[in-house]
Amino acid sequence: MNKKSTSKKKSVRIMSQAGSGGELHQSVSSNECLTTNQGLPIADNQNTLSIGPRGPQLLEDFILREKITHFDHERIPERVVHARGYAAHGYFQAYEGNSDLTQAAFLNTPQTKTPVFCRFSTVAGSAGSFDTARDVRGFSVKFYTSQGNYDLVGNNIPVFFIQDAIKFPDLIHAVKPEPNKGFPQAQSAHDTFWDFVSLNSEAMHTLMWVMSDRGIPRSLRMMEGFGIHTFRMINERGEAKFVKFHWRPSLGTFSLIWDEAVKLGGADPDFHRRDLFNAIASGDFPEWELSVQAFSEDEANEFDFDVLDPTKLIPEELVPLKPLGKMVLNRNIDNFFAETEQVAFCPSHLVPGIDFSNDPLLQGRLFSYLDTQLSRLGSPNFHQIPINQPKCPFANFQRDGHMQMQVPNGQVANDPNSLDDGSIRENPTHGFHSYPAAEAGSKLRIRPESFADHYTQAKLFFTSLTEPEQRHLANAFAFELGKCNEAKIRRRMLGHLQNIDPTLADVVGNKLGMSGQAEKLKPHVPCKETQPSKPLSQYSVAPKSIAGKKIGVLVTNGSDATLIAAIKKAAKAEQATVELIAPKIGTTEDSKGKELHPDHFLDGAPSCMFDCVIIAPESSQVPSLAEQASATDWVRDAYAHLKVVGFTAESRPLFEKGSVPFDNEPGVLELAKGKVDDFIEAAKMHRIWDRESKVR
Ligand code: HDD
Numbered sequence: 001m002n003k004k005s006t007s008k009k010k011s012v013r014i015m016s017q018a019g020s021g022g023e024l025h026q027s028v029s030s031n032e033c034l035t036t037n038q039g040l041p042i043a044d045n046q047n048t049l050s051i052g053p054r055g056p057q058l059l060e061d062f063i064l065r066e067k068i069t070h071f072d073h074e075r076i077p078e079r080v081v082h083a084r085g086y087a088a089h090g091y092f093q094a095y096e097g098n099s100d101l102t103q104a105a106f107l108n109t110p111q112t113k114t115p116v117f118c119r120f121s122t123v124a125g126s127a128g129s130f131d132t133a134r135d136v137r138g139f140s141v142k143f144y145t146s147q148g149n150y151d152l153v154g155n156n157i158p159v160f161f162i163q164d165a166i167k168f169p170d171l172i173h174a175v176k177p178e179p180n181k182g183f184p185q186a187q188s189a190h191d192t193f194w195d196f197v198s199l200n201s202e203a204m205h206t207l208m209w210v211m212s213d214r215g216i217p218r219s220l221r222m223m224e225g226f227g228i229h230t231f232r233m234i235n236e237r238g239e240a241k242f243v244k245f246h247w248r249p250s251l252g253t254f255s256l257i258w259d260e261a262v263k264l265g266g267a268d269p270d271f272h273r274r275d276l277f278n279a280i281a282s283g284d285f286p287e288w289e290l291s292v293q294a295f296s297e298d299e300a301n302e303f304d305f306d307v308l309d310p311t312k313l314i315p316e317e318l319v320p321l322k323p324l325g326k327m328v329l330n331r332n333i334d335n336f337f338a339e340t341e342q343v344a345f346c347p348s349h350l351v352p353g354i355d356f357s358n359d360p361l362l363q364g365r366l367f368s369y370l371d372t373q374l375s376r377l378g379s380p381n382f383h384q385i386p387i388n389q390p391k392c393p394f395a396n397f398q399r400d401g402h403m404q405m406q407v408p409n410g411q412v413a414n415d416p417n418s419l420d421d422g423s424i425r426e427n428p429t430h431g432f433h434s435y436p437a438a439e440a441g442s443k444l445r446i447r448p449e450s451f452a453d454h455y456t457q458a459k460l461f462f463t464s465l466t467e468p469e470q471r472h473l474a475n476a477f478a479f480e481l482g483k484c485n486e487a488k489i490r491r492r493m494l495g496h497l498q499n500i501d502p503t504l505a506d507v508v509g510n511k512l513g514m515s516g517q518a519e520k521l522k523p524h525v526p527c528k529e530t531q532p533s534k535p536l537s538q539y540s541v542a543p544k545s546i547a548g549k550k551i552g553v554l555v556t557n558g559s560d561a562t563l564i565a566a567i568k569k570a571a572k573a574e575q576a577t578v579e580l581i582a583p584k585i586g587t588t589e590d591s592k593g594k595e596l597h598p599d600h601f602l603d604g605a606p607s608c609m610f611d612c613v614i615i616a617p618e619s620s621q622v623p624s625l626a627e628q629a630s631a632t633d634w635v636r637d638a639y640a641h642l643k644v645v646g647f648t649a650e651s652r653p654l655f656e657k658g659s660v661p662f663d664n665e666p667g668v669l670e671l672a673k674g675k676v677d678d679f680i681e682a683a684k685m686h687r688i689w690d691r692e693s694k695v696r
Contacts, residue, residue, distance in 0.1 A: 036066055076341070077376050078127045081172055082138045084186075085121030086220070086273035087340040088280055090329035092116050092143055092290065098324055101241060101294060102233035104353035106145040107324055115144040115391060118329055119343055120220045120272070124175045125186025130269035132261040133186040134215040134476065136206075139225030139247060140345045141327065144391040151349040152245060153369070157214055158226035160310040161203040163451050165364015170196060171203075189483035198492040201454040201523070204500060205311050208461045211476035213255035213469060213538060218611075220276045221286035221548055222254040229362040230307040232355040232435050233294065240435050242300055242307060242357060243292040244314055246321055250287040251548040253538045254686060257641050258475065260608040267606050277332055284548065284575065285330040291321035304528070305457065306450035310361045312457055315533040339387045344373040355435040379403045395424050453525035458500045464536035468689040474504055478511035487514075494518035499527060544684040547575040551683070552610030554634060555580050555598065556625065558618030560648065561590040562674035567614060570676050574684075581605045581634075583625065591618065603630045607638040612645070612683040614671065619650035632658035639668065640695045642687035646671045646679040666690065 034042040042063060049061035059065075079085075091113035098107045106114040121138035122129065137156040142149055161171055174196035177183045184190050188210070197203040209215070217223040227245030234240045256264070264271045279286060293314050295307075305312040333339045346369035347362065356362055373382050379402035382388055397413045412420040462470065477497065481490045490512060497505035498518045509515045534540045551571055553564065564580070571578045582588060582598035590596050600609075607613050615635060617625050625631045636658040638645050644667045647655070655662045662668045667688035669679050 036063060037070070074337075076378065079121075079376065080372060081123050082121035083127040084125050084129050084131070085119045085138065085340060086276060087117060087119035087333060087343065088276060088329040089331035089333070090116050090118060090285070090327055092141075092325055092327045094325035095323060100235060101243075101292075101322075102353035103236045104145070104150070104233070104351050105147050106143055106150070106351070107353070109146075110325075112146075114146075116327055116329075117142045117144075117339070117343055117387060118327065119340060119345070120223070120276070122186065124188060129186035130265040131272035132216060132256060132264045132269075134188065134210065134258075134261065134480075135186070136210055136215070137217060137220070137223060139223070140343075141225075141247075142343065142345060142349075142388075143351075145351050146392050147351040148392060148394065149349050149388075149390050150351045150354065151345045151347060152227055153345045153347050153365075154225050154227045154245065154247070156217065156223045156225055157206060157209040158224075158228060158244075158246075158313045159206045159209065159457070160228055160361060161197065161206045162200065162361065163202050163309055163311055163447065164360045165362075165368070167200070168361075168364065168368070187483075189480040191484050191486050191489060194481060194484050194489045194493060195486070198489055198496060201496060201499075201521070202311050202451070204454050204458040204496050205461065208458045208473065208500070211480065212461070212465065212473045215476070216256040216258065216261040217272070218254040218256050219251075219548070220272050221279060222249050222251050224248055224253050225288065228310050229359040230300075230357040231362075232357055233292070234353055234355060234435050240355070240437075241294045241296055243294045244319075246291045246293070247288040247327070248291065248321075250289065250326075252541075252543040252545065254542065255538060257687075258472065258479070259637075260641050263606060263608045263637070267604075268609060271609070276329075279548065280329060280332050282577070284577075285328050286548070287329075288327045289323050290325050290327060291323045293319040294322055295319050305453065306448060308357055308359045308448075309451045310359055311451075311454070315460070316535050317531070317533055338385075342377060342382075342385045343387045344369075344377060344382050344385075346370050346373065350432065352430070352432045358437075358439075381405065453528070455496075455499050455523055455525070455527040456530060459527050460530040460533060461536055462501050462504060463530070464532040464534065464540075466537050466539045466689075468692060469537055469539060470504070471692070474507045474511070477504075477508045481508065481512060488519075490514060491517050491519040492521070495521035499523050539686075539689075542686060545574070546571075546611065546680065546683050549576045549611035549683070550609070551576055551578045551612055551614065552600075552605070552607055553578055553580050553614045553616055554602070554631070554651075555582050555588075555590075555596060556617040556621035557582075557588040557596075558621065559590055559596070559616050560618075560674075561592040561594060563614075563616055563648065563671065563676070564590060564596070566674045566676045567679075570680050574680060576611075579605075579610065583621075583628070583631070602628070602634065606630075607634045607643070608641060610638075610643075611686070612643050612679075613638045614646040614676075614679065615651040615654060616646075616648045616671075617651055617654075622650055622653050626653045626657040635660050639691070642689065642691050642695070643667070644679065644683040644685065644688065645669070646676065 034045055036042060048057045048064050050057040092106065093113050094107050094110045096110050119140045122133055122135040124135050125133055139156055140153045142151050162168065174192045175188050177185055178190060178192050197207055225247030230242045230244060232240045233243050268274065300307045348366045348370060374380060381401050381403050384405040397415050399408065399413050410420055412423055417423060481493055484490050494505050494509050494514060495518045497508055499521060505518055509518060551567060553567060568578050579599040580596065581600045581602050583602045585598055585601040588596045631654060635654050639660045646669050648671055667682055669682060671679060
């Protein structure tokens with residue numbers, strides 16, 4: 001964490017002078033006191049100017065008016081989607097040159113660390129909603145390359161709901177709070193959303209992903225990212241390949257359980273951002289590998305789906321991933337508004353060597369992002385805001401506009417000109433060239449027939465999941481449709497599920513009490529049989545590790561010092577963290593009389609905040625603990641959330657009080673004195689899936 005300066009001088013900061021050197025911020029070391037925005041020293045920042053001590057107050061008080069006026073204008077429009085986000089700085093480094101594939105400099109200079117700024121987001125909720133809502137997560141990366149800024153604006157799900165950008169406003173209107181009531185917030189579980197998607201069978205594949213555990217990630221650090229669209233990469237010889245981008249977290253991809261996600265929404269609405277911030281602040285820097293699936297146009301023509309259709313993925317069995325490099329996030333933001341809010345991503349921010357395809361969703365996005373930044377940030381000069389400035393030189397003859405921060409010199413603001421010999425010119429050799437794809441055809445508003453199969457990949461995804469993953473997906477459909485008031489919408493959705501997988505439709509229909517009520521929907525292209533694709537399932541490929549995870553240890557005054565030391569040591573060796581939870585937050589003592597500093601107060605830290613738990617109170621404290629609902633709930637929830645639970649013999653009454661089984665119970669381990677190895681090994685399984693049938 002940034003150390004808080006105690007110096008009065010350094011606690012005041014001013015905005016950078018973007019035009020004069022591009023530093024993000026400066027400390028005002030020479031300032032002795034607060035000033036107005038005009039630099040006037042302020043003598044009293046606590047009292048309004050008035051006639052006598054009890055007023056009246058004077059309109060003349062320009063210091064009050066400046067301060068209040070600035071405050072009144074502090075907010076800018078929140079993003080129309082992806083309003084709730086969190087970001088961090090870092091770098092990207094290529095493993096080696098990739099000149100056969102692309103001329104993009106940042107992918108060809110393994111010796112260079114390209115600075116990045118990465119923003120994660122939820123889509124539907126407003127800026128003040130909660131982190132663990134079921135939703136797609138945004139995964140946007142701005143690479144500040146030597147050839148200009150490159151923005152890869154993706155999601156944690158490799159496909160999208162719609163095939164054409166013209167439908168985007170309707171999709172978003174449908175998922176946002178219903179306009180006549182202004183709720184529900186940050187939820188897709190309502191009529192307008194399910195009405196819209198059930199009338200758009202192309203949404204089925206993405207819906208399967210969102211209703212799966214991917215819709216509730218455990219951590220932003222444990223989430224994949226995807227560019228979704230097919231892009232092009234072009235090498236120095238002008239040869240092009242199509243590519244799909246993938247980000248893979250080094251910690252593996254993990255999710256919450258729905259009941260945890262719901263409880264975390266209340267216990268810690270900032271769960272994901274706090275987790276990212278704390279990890280970076282403690283030096284545990286999250287990493288992702290960037291890969292592409294690269295393939296030729298001829299290969300693309302052989303696939304039985306269209307690579308221009310953003311509702312389709314390319315199974316890795318068909319085109320394997322080629323790793324290009326890694327991204328490390330190693331610096332927290334200094335200021336949320338200046339950086340996370342003002343960062344402006346646009347898929348049209350390209351570098352030479354990367355280009356678009358004719359994906360109709362992508363083409364619409366190329367218009368939308370620039371346009372939205374103009375209304376959000378209020379000026380075509382948004383590229384001059386420090387977080388958006390390229391870190392390479394940039395110059396042209398675009399001039400003026402709201403909030404021009406630079407002071408361009410000279411008589412000339414036109415190109416070509418003969419008045420300024422030294423003035424900048426275009427550069428055909430190093431400049432950006434669009435890939436010269438040959439295009440011909442009639443002007444039409446029509447969807448290609450090759451986009452018409454809406455069910456096969458939805459089924460591919462479902463059949464690739466493990467049994468617990470399939471179960472969660474069915475539960476999520478039932479939960480969401482259960483929140484739909486209109487029976488006809490539920491019937492229509494069951495009809496789609498029937499076309500994807502009749503067993504799934506039966507399970508969901510049964511849960512809703514609507515067995516046999518699926519609407520008959522004739523698919524344009526019936527679902528084809530496919531082979532499961534292992535990487536589509538998180539749990540099939542999950543690493544056996546607790547790296548990056550959090551172990552919660554419930555302690556009291558007098559808790560066993562040897563056990564606490566052993567778990568801290570073992571966790572450190574596995575790159576996990578330990579947090580102590582105690583009935584009282586004030587300093588207490590362990591069994592050896594050493595000070596214990598709990599990280600959390602039991603009432604404010606339910607066990608859903610941790611990946612696995614140890615229950616280790618001192619024996620004399622157990623009876624009073626067993627009387628507290630927060631303690632018995634802690635144990636009960638840890639068990640119900642399928643966590644690995646370690647406990648000391650003394651804490652048995654807590655299990656008994658909470659009716660939680662502990663004898664011969666897989667994943668519930670009594671810890672012999674100071675022995676935590678078995679617990680750590682078990683915790684590497686992440687969850688005890690077999691327990692699920694007992695608790696739910
Ligand atoms: Fe979008 C923001 C991702 C389709 C229009 N989008 C936005 C953000 C992400 C995505 C991650 C947040 C950026 C940030 O952190 O500031 N959007 C996607 C993906 C899509 C997609 C992966 C499909 C593959 N988006 C899409 C379409 C349109 C938009 C089809 C409009 C035609 N998206 C926007 C926007 C936003 C945005 C309105 C809102 C805030 C912003 O741009 O900066 O322009």
